[in-house]
Amino acid sequence: MFDPERVATVTFDSYSTLVDVDAAERALAERVENPEPVSKLWRARSLEYTFVANHVDAYQPFYEMNRDALQYALSAHDADVSERERDEILAVYHELDVFDDVRDGIRRLRDGGYDCYVLSNGDPEMLDSMVEHADIGDLLADTISADEIGTFKPDAELYRHAADRTGTPVEGIAHVSAGWFDVQGAKHAGMQGVWANRKGKPWEPFGDEPDLTVESFHELAEELGA
Numbered sequence: 001m002f003d004p005e006r007v008a009t010v011t012f013d014s015y016s017t018l019v020d021v022d023a024a025e026r027a028l029a030e031r032v033e034n035p036e037p038v039s040k041l042w043r044a045r046s047l048e049y050t051f052v053a054n055h056v057d058a059y060q061p062f063y064e065m066n067r068d069a070l071q072y073a074l075s076a077h078d079a080d081v082s083e084r085e086r087d088e089i090l091a092v093y094h095e096l097d098v099f100d101d102v103r104d105g106i107r108r109l110r111d112g113g114y115d116c117y118v119l120s121n122g123d124p125e126m127l128d129s130m131v132e133h134a135d136i137g138d139l140l141a142d143t144i145s146a147d148e149i150g151t152f153k154p155d156a157e158l159y160r161h162a163a164d165r166t167g168t169p170v171e172g173i174a175h176v177s178a179g180w181f182d183v184q185g186a187k188h189a190g191m192q193g194v195w196a197n198r199k200g201k202p203w204e205p206f207g208d209e210p211d212l213t214v215e216s217f218h219e220l221a222e223e224l225g226a
Helices: 021-029 034-056 062-075 083-094 100-112 124-134 156-166 179-191 219-222
Strands: 009-012 115-120 142-145 172-179 192-196 212-214
Touching: 009 156, 021 034, 021 083, 034 062, 062 083, 062 124, 100 115, 115 124, 115 156, 115 219, 124 142, 142 156, 156 172, 156 179, 172 179, 172 212, 172 219, 179 192, 212 219
Parallel strands: 009 115, 009 172, 115 142, 172 192, 192 212
Antiparallel strands: none
């Protein structure tokens, strides 16, 4: 059960939460005959690589993980794409579409007295470009990258690192994410997990339920009285 009284700080995931990774499919469409399955496999492999890397000591910055995942997805679908074209597709991650509620929703939370941070697997360069493209730099206290400790979500160490970086007890943070594994990781580490259900999908039958489910950041602001 979500407890607004405990919340002092709000952290946001980046990809699929602030910006729409499905927009990357358009970059694929210019170079691949059937972009949808390539795009889905690309995203799935990208996350799978981070999960495995946490357990086999194979960390590399997320941009590189994403590049390797894209290369696999292209190869798996026999897409005839050059290395230069692959890198052009990959670069779309610097300019993904921003969800409509992001800027106004974060402003409401900031104006309501909540420090707002991005907590992401993305490496610092990716986060810098995402924040600039989303035009939210003036609303954020900071960005926190998995690259700072070389550990990806949903490892509890990353969420505890975020608590240290924000100067907030872990139980005083509400973490907002469209990723089910990210919500569960945050809850496991002691945060309150807020699921941003951007796509109207059912929650996973596996693991803990979110403390709160919202369709937009405005709903979270209302829950917090902001």
